Amino acid sequence: MGKDRLAAFSDGVIAIIITMMVLELKVPHGADCAALKSLAPSLVAYVLSFVYLAIYWNNHHHMLHTVTRVDGLILWANSHLLFWLSLIPAATAWMGENFLSPLPTAIYGATLLMPAIAYFLLERAIVHQQGRDSVLASAIGRDLKGKISPLLYAAAIVLAFVSPWLSIALYVLVAVMWLIPDRRIERVLREG
Amino acid sequence: MGKDRLAAFSDGVIAIIITMMVLELKVPHGADCAALKSLAPSLVAYVLSFVYLAIYWNNHHHMLHTVTRVDGLILWANSHLLFWLSLIPAATAWMGENFLSPLPTAIYGATLLMPAIAYFLLERAIVHQQGRDSVLASAIGRDLKGKISPLLYAAAIVLAFVSPWLSIALYVLVAVMWLIPDRRIERVLREG
Amino acid sequence: MGKDRLAAFSDGVIAIIITMMVLELKVPHGADCAALKSLAPSLVAYVLSFVYLAIYWNNHHHMLHTVTRVDGLILWANSHLLFWLSLIPAATAWMGENFLSPLPTAIYGATLLMPAIAYFLLERAIVHQQGRDSVLASAIGRDLKGKISPLLYAAAIVLAFVSPWLSIALYVLVAVMWLIPDRRIERVLREG
Amino acid sequence: MGKDRLAAFSDGVIAIIITMMVLELKVPHGADCAALKSLAPSLVAYVLSFVYLAIYWNNHHHMLHTVTRVDGLILWANSHLLFWLSLIPAATAWMGENFLSPLPTAIYGATLLMPAIAYFLLERAIVHQQGRDSVLASAIGRDLKGKISPLLYAAAIVLAFVSPWLSIALYVLVAVMWLIPDRRIERVLREG
Secondary structure (H helix, E strand, O other), X not given: OHHHXXXXXXXXXXXXXXXXXXXXXXXXXXXXXXXXXXXXXXXHHHHHHHHHHHHHHHHHHHHHHOOOOOOHHHHHHHHHHHHHHHOHHHHHHHHHHOOOOHHHHHHHHHHHHHHHHHHHHHHHHHHHHHOOOOHHHHHHOOOHHHHHHHHHHHHHHHHOOOOHHHHXXXXXXXXXXXXXXXXHHHHHHHHO | OHHHHHHHHHHHHHHHHHHHXXXXXXXXXXXOHHHHHOOHHHHHHHHHHHHHHHHHHHHHHHHHHOOOOOOHHHHHHHHHHHHHHHOHHHHHHHHHHOOOOHHHHHHHHHHXXXXXXXXXXXXXXXHHHHOOOOHHHHHHOXXXXXXXXXXXXXXXXXXXXXXXHHHHHHHHHHHHHHHOOOHHHHHHHHHO | OHHHHHHHHHHHHXXXXXXXXXXXXXXXXXXXXXXXXXXXXXXXXXXXXHHHHHHHHHHHHHHHHOOOOOOHHHHHHHHHHHHHHXXXXXXXXXXXXXOOOHHHHHHHHHHHHHHHHHHHHHXXXXXXXXXXXXXXXXHHOOOHHHHHHHHHHHHHHHHOOOOHHHHHHHHHHHHHHHHOOOHHHXXXXXXX | OHHHHHHHHHHHHHHHHHHHHHHHOOOOOOOOHHHHHOOHHHHXXXXXXXXXXXXXXXXXXXXXXXXXXXXXXXXXXXHHHHHHXXXXXXXXXXXXXXXXXXXXXXXXXXXXXXXXXXXXHHHHHHHHHHOOOOXXXXXHOOOHHHHHHXXXXXXXXXXXXXXXXXXXXXXXXXXXXXXXXXXXXXXXXXXX
């Protein structure tokens, strides 16, 4: 019961974040190709963030499937995740308007790093409530992707001050890495 | 289960896109008829896009009825559709502010063409998962409307550089063509 | 089934409209009383529209309770209602920024009149589907409120060019008239 | 039935308010540290309001669990609460843009005080409907937190004209006080 409402609320917030982001795509003044081209960097940033938020929704979807009871810790770990996700549109807009500037590119990485940490904490909160033998605990296993991603984000943040292109390449790489939904959970659920 | 949450998330995103579009109706400065008249092209563009998004919601609604199990491919085909739909408000605002300019009219057509393709791909993903004998597969049949619409959008995109009025007439034509919800699926569902 | 999704989608759209309206409350520049006072007319307009949208949500809620099956006509009558409701934020902002100007006050009345008509049409579509002996048909009865409201809106639209204060008084009057949820439906539902 | 839709609608509105607030985080012009630093006060205000809205969602979630039937009074008390919550983003933005100015700090306190009162009234409306012996009535008990909070808000509003820092400290204090979800209700629910 509480779990369904938690899932619905989270879905709602992520749906709003994902679509609100498009409001930052400021419609260009003028009706010619130059106006359209000036939108290109914002559009690239938008696509990247859209994919990230879709990945979060996707994996969050799978993770909540394994929850049987919601407690206060899970509620707050979830709100914490939503908070960091809610900063992505602002960072996306800033990076899009100042494409390849070091600081905005680094800050964008920070707004990817923080929800990754928050997602990890939510995972812990669920395992803590469900027990070490739960579906989620065994599905995560060593969780290589979950451990590598924050390192890659951190590297990208530092690299932004050397070459913003490299940072963006790393952001794309991590997104691609996660694009496949978490088969581990699906498999364990089927086997269990 | 997963299907319900997919439907709810998609509904949420479409509901937000459809209502967010109205934020692009910039309230005119001044309180006279001239201020109101300056809003007319934006309002026309808004009505057209509202109808298109309502059609998508409607048909998406019918299509998901036929799904029994959601897999990763369907999830991503659905996110892909939502991505293209999310660009409609920006294109609507650009066309409204530059009414009858060739490029914005053509771009608007492109933001209609892309979700049409994405919808087709989602249809394929569902048929792929449900099998060739599924309700959806037999309901779609030859799918004349689905095949003609992209051609009409493509024609409208080219025509925008000749006569934007013609393009808009084509956009209206396709909308009218789709206004009737997909009786084919309803009929097959009733018979099956 | 379809009915639940229709209700959820409508709720979503109304929830977004109602909260999006607050984005039109432009935060005043400056931090003194004058800045705050300049917000007063927009705030009055916001409260009025909030109440109207809450009334629509409320009555829509009651009306959908009586539906047993959703058909294409109901779907489109519902989208039609949502379209007109979606114009309320823009009209509210325009009236708030040009308080007591005749044209914005009249246009605001028009954006109240149109959803009233759309609501009436939705009611007809439901009765048409459910039959003359349905719960809704007997609950509506003569429907005095539903018939008087459009007349009062129309009067307010005309009066706006004489005295905008009178129009606003009429808008408030109709809102107060509807504030009590539709006991008729509740009563018939309990008796049936 | 009605209760589920009420919960869903309220969740929707709160989800939109919470995420819409981030739109007020105006992306800084320029790509350097100064631009980022200028965002700091708005970010602080945003975090504070995010926590408050999450607390309201959380406690509202628990409170609605105890409702068995929704009547007109509860519906309107709930809309009344949502109205006051909807003003928080505007007040947050104003306080963020005029950090430590007395009037915006006081007004922010007012937009916290009003939903606190509205929440209290909603509690009364539920107890009135459920009876003095209901789960909620016994769970609330003396409700110390609920009685102290409005006093602290009121004190903060007055103190804003002496020292805005003190007011903000009080706002943080009350938030911390509420961060723990309402164990009282959880406990009584478990025992009952």
